[in-house]
Amino acid sequence: MIVKSLGLKNFRNHSDTGILFSDRFNIIYGDNGQGKTNILEAIYLCASGRSHRTSKDSELIKFGCDSYSINNLVKSTGLDKDINISYLADQKKQIKINEIPLTKIGALMGNLYAVLFSPEDLFIVKQGPTERRRFADITLSQIKPSYFYNLQLMSKILKQRNMLLKSLTDNSSLIDTIDIWNIKLAEVAASIIVARRAFAGLLSRLAQNQHKYLSGEREIISFDYDCSFQISEDTKREEVKENYLKILEKTLSRDISIGYTSVGPHRDDYDIKINGKSLKTYGSQGQQRSAVLSLKISEIELINMETGDYPVLLLDDVMSELDENRQKYLMQSIDKVQTFITCTSDMKFRNTLVSDSNYYKVVEGQIVDGL
Ligand code: ATP
Ligand code: MG
Structure with missing residues (x-):
């Protein structure tokens, strides 16, 4: 499966973020607390119906706003699926796939597979x-x-x-x-x-x-x-x-x-x-x-x-936790998997990952630098 694009409106510290992704490696970098994990959290939410950090949708709404929305365009076995999740404070979460509202959250399962790997694992x-x-x-x-x-x-x-x-x-x-x-x-x-x-x-x-x-x-x-x-x-x-x-x-x-x-x-x-x-x-x-x-x-x-299908892989801050050998092993093992990597510095990846990699610098909930 491939996540082709992501749109965030008032989700965590992202007011209005739109990203087109590479089919292979996506390096999301920036200082601490800028909104990198928030991007992975949104992708993960589209796969599992819930955040990996909170069970409260209200916490996902940007401070001072009253709703959030996520738009996620996913390609699987040739089909494009537009997953849209929106939440208005104190109401039920709304999920639509290709504009059609789902009556049960379970119907979301299987539209996007994601594996999240973070130090908390x-x-x-x-x-x-x-x-x-x-x-x-x-x-x-x-x-x-x-x-x-x-x-x-x-x-x-x-x-x-x-x-x-x-x-x-x-x-x-x-x-x-x-x-x-x-x-x-x-x-x-x-x-x-x-x-x-x-x-x-x-x-x-x-x-x-x-x-x-x-x-x-x-x-x-x-x-x-x-x-x-x-x-x-x-x-x-x-x-x-x-x-x-x-x-x-x-x-x-x-x-x-x-x-x-x-x-x-x-x-x-x-x-x-x-x-x-x-x-x-x-x-x-x-x-x-x-x-x-x-x-x-x-x-x-x-x-x-x-x-x-292969899931997408979300690597939140794990590369710095693994030694060289394990990093190499992980990279070899995921050659068919679209991968999203968050880190504080992009230099190491720019030197080693040459092809099919997109780079996104995140500052205060905005992408300030692509490719
Ligand atoms: P690190 O490198 O430390 O892991 P990060 O870039 O992954 O940082 P995130 O966890 O994505 O950081 O985002 C944290 C930022 O999002 C913090 O500044 C936090 O205050 C902000 N934040 C979290 N929830 C909300 C919210 N509901 N509204 C606005 N901002 C929020
Ligand atoms: Mg983080």
Whole structure:
């Protein structure tokens, strides 16, 4: 996929920015706090329906204004798509594709695939399960709109079930209605679990290849799905659902006493290991960085395998964090991918990337220098 152009109106510190991009490398440079990441954020928003930095659309509106809009022209398999996202304060976000309004945000998925790589991705290794689930959920949602709908549905069902659990302490006669919620929850949870297991299996295989090379054959990486209850590699969806239903019944009295659902996909995790040992606990800083790089490159490949399209790659400030070898490796791995790079200095790229590169200098939310 190719992002051909981007138009921003009152988005973050960009009042009125219009950019035509190169199909290959786009180097967005400038001092700190000028609005470089804001450009990547807008592209990412068009792919995933949400910002990677905030869940509040109001924060994206330029200070003192009451709306923002993003226009993104995307080319995929020969077709041009005009993605338009606009938000008026206190109203619902409006998304249009080729002028046609979408009724559900999930319909945006699949129109643009984007992989974002920033220094915060180290959180995938270093922090808790929420970060790892987020990483997997965002990729899965982009490639499978049904997965995105299921996640939304599960979160609604969990809210309802948890409300019911809380009210059961005062009103035990409501206990009969819990079965309805258990069945609804198990149904959607089984689909999510099966998708996560397949995702982890494929990502793990791809990352193993990447990482072998990156670590000079010394390290084997694995990315294993750690379901919140036991399932095996070949447990079928129906069986997963039945197992989960049994667990929900078994844990009911505990769930009532704590007032929330203690087991389920909302408590899942992924285990990242190097040579069989937890990367979070035992990995060095350098090993953790390399592992994230392997996972990110694999994410690009996985999207290509699953959809037939390459995502665009958004590299936010990562080049300066990688040593020469890893930088070279990353560049070699993305030869088919349109890439957006933010950095504070363009000199290094001007010396090494010769062809198909566009340069944009950003100063206070404006592009002051192209090519
Ligand atoms: P760095 O090199 O430090 O990462 P950057 O160029 O990537 O910097 P951005 O994160 O793109 O910077 O933009 C930050 C700037 O945007 C800050 O000056 C901030 O005050 C401004 N900003 C953020 N949100 C808004 C908003 N809603 N309205 C106006 N300006 C905003
Ligand atoms: Mg930035």
